[in-house]
Structures are given as C-alpha cells and as structure tokens.
Amino acid sequence: xxxxxxxxxxxxxxxxxxxxxxxxxxxxxxxxxxxxxxxxxxxxxxxxxxxxxxxxxxxxxxxxxxxxxxxxxxxxxxxxxxxxxxxxxxxxxxxxxxxxxxxxxxxxxxxxxxxxxxxxxxxxxxxxxxxxxxxxxxxxxxxxxxxxxxxxxxxxxxxxxxxxxxxxxxxxxxxxxxxxxxxxxxxxxxxxxxx
Numbered sequence: 001x002x003x004x005x006x007x008x009x010x011x012x013x014x015x016x017x018x019x020x021x022x023x024x025x026x027x028x029x030x031x032x033x034x035x036x037x038x039x040x041x042x043x044x045x046x047x048x049x050x051x052x053x054x055x056x057x058x059x060x061x062x063x064x065x066x067x068x069x070x071x072x073x074x075x076x077x078x079x080x081x082x083x084x085x086x087x088x089x090x091x092x093x094x095x096x097x098x099x100x101x102x103x104x105x106x107x108x109x110x111x112x113x114x115x116x117x118x119x120x121x122x123x124x125x126x127x128x129x130x131x132x133x134x135x136x137x138x139x140x141x142x143x144x145x146x147x148x149x150x151x152x153x154x155x156x157x158x159x160x161x162x163x164x165x166x167x168x169x170x171x172x173x174x175x176x177x178x179x180x181x182x183x184x185x186x187x188x189x190x191x192x193x194x195x
Contacts, residue, residue, distance in 0.1 A: 001125065001128065001129035001132045001136065001139075003139050005180075006125050006135075006143075007139045007142045008176075008180075009121060009177075009180050010118065010121060010125075010139060010140060010143035010144075011143040011146055011147060012173050012176055012177045013118050014113055014118055014143060014144070015086065015170060015173060016146070016150040016151050017150060017161075017169045017170060018169070018170035018173070019112050019151065020150075020158055020166055021158070021163065022107075022112055023039070023112065023151055023154050024154055024155070026108055027039065027108075029101070030103075034102070036152070038102055038103065039151060039152055039154075040152070042103065042105070042109045042113070043109070043113065043147075043148040043151060043152070045109035045110070045114075046109040046110065046113035046114040046144065047140075047141075049109065049110055049119075050118065050119075050122065050144060051137070053122050053123075054122055054126065054136055054137055054140055055133070057119075057122055057123045057126045058126050058127070058130055058133075060123070061126070061127050066127070068127055068191065069188045069189075069191045069192040071123065071124050072124065072128065072185070072187055072191065073192070074124075074188075075120065075121065075184050075185075075188075076181045076185025076186070076187075077181075077185065078120050078181075079117075079121065079180060079184060080178060080181035080182065080185070082117045082177065083174045083177035083178040083180075083181055084174070086170055086171065086174030087171050087174035087175060087178070089170075113144075113151070122136070124184070
C-alpha cells in the first residue's frame with residue numbers, strides 16, 4: 001500500500017474544506033466558549049469510528065466473500081460518484097438542516113467526517129492490502145489529523161476563502177478524486193482481465 005496515495009484519497013473524500021460551512025452552521029447555536037471543545041469531541045468520535053472500521057472492515061469483506069477486483073471496480077465507481085457530487089453539488093436540504101442544541105456524533109462526526117464514502121474507501125484500501133493494517137492506520141490517522149486541523153481552524157478558512165473560495169477548492173478536490181476513481185476502476189478491470 002502506498003501510504004501517501006491512501007492519505008490523499010482519504011483526505012479528498014473527507015473533504016474538510018467543503019465541510020466548513022456545514023460545521024459552522026451546525027455549531028452556530030453552541031455557546032462560543034464551548035465550540036472548540038465540541039469540535040474536538042466530534043473529531044475524536046470520527047477517529048474512533050474510522051479505526052473501528054479499519055479493524056473490522058476486513059472481516060466484513062471476508063464474510064461477504066468479495067474479490068479484490070470487485071472491490072476495486074466498485075470502489076472506482078463509488079469514488080467517481082462522490083467526486084461528481086463534489087464537482088456538481090446537488091442543492092437541497094439534507095445535511096445543512098438546522099439542528100437544535102449541541103451536536104453529538106451526528107451530523108459532525110458521522111456522516112460529515114466519517115461518512116459512508118470514507119468508510120467505503122477504507123474497505124477498498126483494506127482489501128487492496130489486507131496484511132498492511134498498520135500502514136492503513138497511519139494513513140487514516142494522517143488524513144484525519146489534517147482534516148481535524150482544518151476543521152478546528154474553520155472560522156479562519158471561512159474568513160480567508162469565503163463561500164466562493166471554499167466551493168472552488170471543493171471542486172478542485174473533486175477533480176483530483178475523479179482521477180483517483182478512474183485509476184482504481186482501471187486497475188480493477190486490468191486485474192480481472194489478467195486472471
């Protein structure tokens with residue numbers, strides 16, 4: 001497993017810059033002196049969810065008897081769809097609905113930081129290198145830490161980039177993720193045809 005590639009993929013999927021407006025919106029009713037503490041708690045919960053998935057994901061795949069090629073092709077398709085949503089966001093309510101009170105696990109930790117797409121990517125990475133769990137933990141930790149630092153600095157990034165800047169960065173990250181998705185899909189097809 002290439003740790004750098006795994007970190008970049010996970011970081012792009014976690015999309016911390018694209019999540020800044022959602023995080024700020026979810027925390028707007030939280031007392032200013034508690035916001036940082038709540039944010040740290042939610043980031044920590046997300047890390048726990050990611051680690052549980054790293055260690056249990058391989059057992060889920062073994063139980064389902066999925067082959068490497070299947071995971072790679074399916075993962076490429078899923079990542080491609082995620083990237084398309086980053087490039088061409090779908091309008092509507094969904095995750096940005098106003099919450100009452102202080103968020104707890106949902107929606108900040110799960111699904112915004114440790115969402116289905118991140119967990120699916122973990123499954124793919126785990127399946128592609130089943131014996132390299134330690135490297136996957138390192139990749140998850142680095143991607144999570146980078147995302148956490150950005151989210152802890154969300155007000156700074158929002159002031160710096162504004163709404164349009166954040167949208168532009170998210171679209172750029174989506175374009176990079178499209179390339180990762182196509183590569184993953186092609187590797188799955190190539191491995192299947194070489195059997």
